[in-house]
Amino acid sequence: MGLLGRTWFEFTGWLAAVLLWLFFLQGQVNWWQPAVLWALFLLLYLVTRGCGAHPGALPFVAVLVFCGWIFLTRLDPSLGQGHFYGALLGSAFYLFGLFLPAPRLRFSRLWAWGAVVLLGLTALWGETVGGAKAWLTVCGLRFQPVELAKVFLVLYLGKGISQGRPLWELLSFVGSFLLLSAWQRDLGPAVLVFLVFSWLVLQHSFAWYKLLGLAGILLAGFWGAVQLFSHVQSRVLAWLAPWEYLDSKGYQVVQGLFALRAGGLVGQGLGQGLVHVIPQGHTDYIFAILGEELGFFGLCAVLLCYFSLAFWAVRLLQDLAGAEQLTGLGLTLLLHGQVFLVVGGILRLLPFSGMTLPFVSYGSTSLTVQFWMLGLMAGLSRGGGAERCAEPS
């Protein structure tokens, strides 16, 4: 039994345990959804392996998606349903990313224009939900363009930086992205994209003046945002002094910490947490809910899944070079940067920026785009670098 068999054997056992719990404790749940997802992930795994790409990320993603599905179903079965359909759509995007090697396409500036146009359209005709003007409806389909736009931008940046495009061009695209995000009062993606951009620039050719300049821009931008936007001020105050704003700005942060503390070492158990007191518990703050019900051990397992994805991605990137490597690195950083901004925000390591926890949080656009990114990454391992990543036989 090789690595493939063992991975799937273990994963199936885990899934069976979850299903048993669903059958015996929560008879009303759609039991067929996890079964379909399981079959779907198996299919994706086989297809990925079949086409010569490295499928090692899929079991971890499967665990994360199932975690999300279980907790969303536990919060509200209709949320779980949404997550399920998001994962179905995401699978299609995964295959799309796998077979259409976007980073290898020639017209890279088109991606950048796509990102800017998407955000521009949102700024003009977007809908406001929950304080941020972040939704766009196209042909009856409502989605969050910023999720798509940040991948577009990273696809452009990877190619653009490696081709040595002038700095003013890179900066003007990134700058317009930041300004349009700020216009929509949605600063999480802006920070994330700027961090990824900085990293890629420094990765391509390191220089101290670049590092200092980018850090300066980051600090200046942060200072400006605090001066300009009241919601940024609130976030910063909620980060620095949540106990002084227990029932206003700091409420979410403080309730998240209470939930984490209530989890302790082994957690309260599935369905036993006091989950409905946390605002945005199904999207931004799902990590705290996981912490309350699964405990320290559970969160260690979740963080380990993400870290394994990072490990997988870095091993894959080692075999690549040039634009492909830089693009792949950008996509990897986009994923893990988001994990760090969200989890770090909940843990008060930095101000909370209000984004989804990849693969776990509710949010179909986000989930679909994460799948697409994963598909692109797996697609990069096709061809040139596949041999070294393939499982040892």
Next chain:
Amino acid sequence: MRRTFLTLAVLYGMMLVGVFYWQLCADLAHHPANPRYYLVFQRERGSILDRQGRVLAHSASFEDGYQRRYAAESLSPVVGYFHERYGLTGLERLYQGELSAGRSLLTTLDLELQKKAAELLQGSAGAVVALRPESGEVLALVSLPCLDGNAMDENWPDYLADLRSPFLNRATHGLYPPGSVVKPIVYAAAVAEGAAQAGETWLDQGLIQLPGGAVRNYGAKAHGEITLDQALAYSSNVVFAELAAELGPTVLDYFRRFGLGEPPDFELGGHQGSVPEATLSTYHAAQLGIGQGELLVTPLQMAQVAAALANGGVLMRPFVVQEVRGGWRLRQITRPTVLGELVPWTVAEQVKRAMVLAAQEGTARTKFSEQFSYAGKTGTAQLGSVPDHSWFIGFAPPQAPQIAVAVVVEHGGTGAEAAAPIGVELMFQAVQMSE
């Protein structure tokens, strides 16, 4: 790529440390803004039982959760109450950990006696404490007016407006001048220190002139030539003032030895009261010897005095919870503990004899004196312009005491008028029940 990987490893390490800190180290469980704290009010908790297993408090299932119900209103000073808005007190608070884990408490209380004591005291403000002398078990602990754990919401505004302060647990924290109920201690001190001999007689002319002032009997009554036992039975201020004047500061040592002015060793706590540091003059000592002056005591302390005298001078530690049971842990049993031998057995027996005389023909005589034998001592704490506080301490039956009581009725008049009938009827019921 190596640097990228190391950086990501550091970031995940930071997250792991953060999760470790917030999940396992941060002190947040009891933060007042933590809504989990209030969950305890909706969950089922263990019952509180009396000494015979009768339910004093239990969680009754309610629309969405459980609500605490109590067997009697008078239980709130000892069992406490448990309410989402008003918090928790008494045993509910002391044993919160055990009760919320589903364990139940077997107390030493007797529900019938508790109800009887409350019924007898009904209409007055005051307190009743009944102990079992040989073990220190608390049989009843009543303080009126008190809160009704079953109807907190309805009555809360009334409680706040009530000038008689229903929030005060008079049995453990009510401070009263003791009046003549301290005379048994002075008696014991005089006999133990050799200041008085058995058979010695005293001339009581109703008034004694001491350097610094005169001490008068209640109503300035002259008892003539009397023995020490008669002096206690008729509560002669003259004789006890003379004894205390002779004993001087030693009388304060005996007060402290009997627990007055000392914080009680009791799980529900209690006020220490006050006993002056030193006697300032002969007259001062004489005043203290008849329970006047700066003395302040609680009913619990006086019940301990009665219990110690009943138990041959040995004071047992009072306790309410005899057993914590249920759950997966072992039973937790409280064993009776000796707090100290306060006076020799022979001295205690002499005091007992005098208190029996008081019950037969002295101030502690009641309509029950014919029906059963008991020992008692009344007290009248003179307050001047307002009606006096009425005191009674006693125990029964004298040969093998099963119950020792202390009763205080605020502004009840003399001890014989208000407190003695309550205390004696309670003891009568206790003796009847045990037969």
